[in-house]
Amino acid sequence: xxxxxxxxxxxxxxxxxxxxxxxxxxxxxxxxxxxxxxxxxxxxxxxxxxxxxxxxxxxxxxxxxxxxxxxxxxxxxxxxxxxxxxxxxxxxxxxxxxxxxxxxxxxxxxxxxxxxxxxxxxxxxxxxxxxxxxxxxxxxxxxxxxxxxxxxxxxxxxxxxxxxxxxxxxxxxxxxxxxxxxxxxxxxxxxxxxxxxxxxxxxxxxxxxxxxxxxxxxxxxxxxxxxxxxxxxxxxxxxxxxxxxxxxxxxxxxxxxxxxxxxxxxxxxxxxxxxxxxxxxxxxxxxxxxxxxxxxxxxxxxxxxxxxxxxxxx
Numbered sequence: 417x418x419x420x421x422x423x424x425x426x427x428x429x430x431x432x433x434x435x436x437x438x439x440x441x442x443x444x445x446x447x448x449x450x451x452x453x454x455x456x457x458x459x460x461x462x463x464x465x466x467x468x469x470x471x472x473x474x475x476x477x478x479x480x481x482x483x484x485x486x487x488x489x490x491x492x493x494x495x496x497x498x499x500x501x502x503x504x505x506x507x508x509x510x511x512x513x514x515x516x517x518x519x520x521x522x523x524x525x526x527x528x529x530x531x532x533x534x535x536x537x538x539x540x541x542x543x544x545x546x547x548x549x550x551x552x553x554x555x556x557x558x559x560x561x562x563x564x565x566x567x568x569x570x571x572x573x574x575x576x577x578x579x580x581x582x583x584x585x586x587x588x589x590x591x592x593x594x595x596x597x598x599x600x601x602x603x604x605x606x607x608x609x610x611x612x613x614x615x616x617x618x619x620x621x622x623x624x625x626x627x628x629x630x631x632x633x634x635x636x637x638x639x640x641x642x643x644x645x646x647x648x649x650x651x652x653x654x655x656x657x658x659x660x661x662x663x664x665x666x667x668x669x670x671x672x673x674x675x676x677x678x679x680x681x682x683x684x685x686x687x688x689x690x691x692x693x694x695x696x697x698x699x700x701x702x703x704x705x706x707x708x709x710x711x712x713x714x715x716x717x718x719x720x721x722x723x724x725x726x727x728x729x730x
Contacts, residue, residue, distance in 0.1 A: 536556050549686045
């Protein structure tokens with residue numbers, strides 16, 4: 417059957433996601449040999465600085481994409497939320513396996529149980545802005561690092577709670593360590609959260625056919641719509657932007673309902689809208705334009721809430 421080389425980051429979560437893709441590929445193509453090619457990214461090399469200071473969105477994917485471009489790998493496996501909103505013409509989004517839970521969660525305390533003035537750790541401007549809108553009394557501190565470190569900080573009592581992606585804990589087998597799962601009506605997820613994206617070279621028809629066998633149409637369509645929101649806004653993970661798409665009916669080609677959010681960094685202004693349509697890219701772009709026209713273009717402060725000192729490492 418041949419072999420396929422998958423490039424990935426070396427974090428435990430990234431490796432687990434690559435294992436999921438490998439298992440799906442072997443099941444779809446008995447006899448296929450799948451090799452993991454670990455790439456160290458800029459975001460992994462500096463696990464303490466805020467993302468906006470070391471390049472923002474893309475710091476976890478640029479070097480992995482380069483491994484496909486220069487031939488060290490045939491395809492790349494990413495957390496879809498880490499990807500930039502556009503990609504080079506030489507690359508293609510070849511597969512999106514079935515999406516996991518897209519919601520955010522808390523480790524350490526429930527949302528309702530957070531004390532007045534509670535300290536919440538997150539490196540995400542989107543999460544900070546929405547939680548500050550819900551609870552203006554909360555104080556925020558930066559926290560980066562792998563999921564083991566984040567969960568440990570949430571459990572050791574140094575902060576009131578840590579915000580995490582539910583899908584990450586599910587994939588690591590740590591779902592029981594979640595204290596709360598946040599309703600998307602309260603905290604809208606990041607575009608691509610819970611989804612795995614598999615890229616390959618646009619001209620590599622053999623690899624595209626192999627990867628196409630593990631593509632999940634509804635998950636792929638939802639991701640395309642969410643990425644269209646980001647691409648139209650010009651947004652990145654350093655600004656408070658959220659997008660979440662889900663099927664509005666049954667079937668692979670069902671209409672999509674896409675929810676989007678733009679917020680000021682301090683959470684005082686939060687603009688939320690939704691649009692529905694059949695074409696993922698068109699409905700995502702339409703939603704982004706509506707957000708801008710509905711007041712988003714007037715938001716000037718995308719700098720985020722002034723953080724408290726970084727949480728101490730466990």
